[in-house]
Amino acid sequence: MWVHLHGVFWASMGGIGQQVGGPVDGTDIIPVWDRTVSQFGNQAIFVYPQSTGYAGSGDPKEEGKYKQFWNIPFWRCSVGVCADSNVDDVGFIDKVIQDMPRRLNTVKKGQIYLSGDSAGGMMVYVMLCQSQVVSRMVTAAADILGGVGREYANSRACQNSKAVPFLKIQGVKDPFITYDRDILVDGVDFISSISAAKHRAARNGCTQSNHAGPWSSEAGGQVQCINFCGNKPGAKAARLCGIATAAHDTDHPWPGYVYQEAWRFFNSQAAKASGGGGGSREQWGGSGGRQQVVRWPAPYSP
Numbered sequence: 001m002w003v004h005l006h007g008v009f010w011a012s013m014g015g016i017g018q019q020v021g022g023p024v025d026g027t028d029i030i031p032v033w034d035r036t037v038s039q040f041g042n043q044a045i046f047v048y049p050q051s052t053g054y055a056g057s058g059d060p061k062e063e064g065k066y067k068q069f070w071n072i073p074f075w076r077c078s079v080g081v082c083a084d085s086n087v088d089d090v091g092f093i094d095k096v097i098q099d100m101p102r103r104l105n106t107v108k109k110g111q112i113y114l115s116g117d118s119a120g121g122m123m124v125y126v127m128l129c130q131s132q133v134v135s136r137m138v139t140a141a142a143d144i145l146g147g148v149g150r151e152y153a154n155s156r157a158c159q160n161s162k163a164v165p166f167l168k169i170q171g172v173k174d175p176f177i178t179y180d181r182d183i184l185v186d187g188v189d190f191i192s193s194i195s196a197a198k199h200r201a202a203r204n205g206c207t208q209s210n211h212a213g214p215w216s217s218e219a220g221g222q223v224q225c226i227n228f229c230g231n232k233p234g235a236k237a238a239r240l241c242g243i244a245t246a247a248h249d250t251d252h253p254w255p256g257y258v259y260q261e262a263w264r265f266f267n268s269q270a271a272k273a274s275g276g277g278g279g280s281r282e283q284w285g286g287s288g289g290r291q292q293v294v295r296w297p298a299p300y301s302p
Helices: 013-020 026-034 036-040 089-103 119-130 132-137 193-203 257-273
Strands: 002-005 045-049 113-117 140-144 166-171 183-185 188-190 216-218 223-227 238-243 292-296
Touching: 002 026, 002 036, 002 089, 002 119, 026 036, 026 045, 036 045, 036 257, 045 089, 089 119, 089 132, 113 119, 113 257, 119 132, 119 140, 119 193, 140 257, 166 193, 166 257, 193 238, 238 257
Parallel strands: 002 045, 002 113, 045 292, 113 140, 140 166, 166 238
Antiparallel strands: 183 188, 216 223, 223 238
8 A cells, every 4th residue: 555645735736726727736747747547557456645735726826825735744835835734644644554454455664665755755754753554554655856954853843753764866956955054944943865864874873874774776776775774684674765857856867767666666565565575465444356446534433
């Protein structure tokens, strides 16, 4: 089961509101744009939680006026549009992760994955720091184009968070959440992507420079990756991949690559957790193996 958190969304983004002829929510469109379902829909159950907020009517004249995104403790406002600080998104996503295996067919223990794009990636950090459900049930997590604020990264919640295998994917040319330097965004001091990956490595018990494995080149040299826990036996991975040709987008080095990388990482961590079998035999759902895409919440009878 792959739980994926959307980034900041508004209904006029990419002209989608005009294309569909009316209002649209992030989880109605993001799965199509991400190409996750088209690539892996026959291998995983995808769950797309929907954040709060009004996305607008889709009218281009509303550009920037309305947005949907998560209540992120260190970044609650996106260019003047703020999330509702009273919304408990950690609790909501916890419920999704706990509830879905009971509602869906064939969800194995050791095969629940969490990822997010941009602001969704930021929310992944929050879940890693604050959620006991994630530390107990999620096999691996991936932040794609997200980041974390310095003050939050140094908070007690993050410093005391549990070890979870972690993948960080970032465009080296990203002007918003920068790869190799800190940056101020909407008044928030974001640490670099390299520092963010090292921060999670420290939570996984890798605090020395000699714990890091060697850099590897992928995608014809367009992507450079390193596991900051690669040389510490038994430590859970903290992998960083920098895409040399990418800015704040998921289309490089080719459309869908970032999710292919995430899927490879998730499967490798599931295999390690099960001793090579890709997940335990214990199931939290019923039987069957149908392809499923779930927009949560949805009406159902317990």
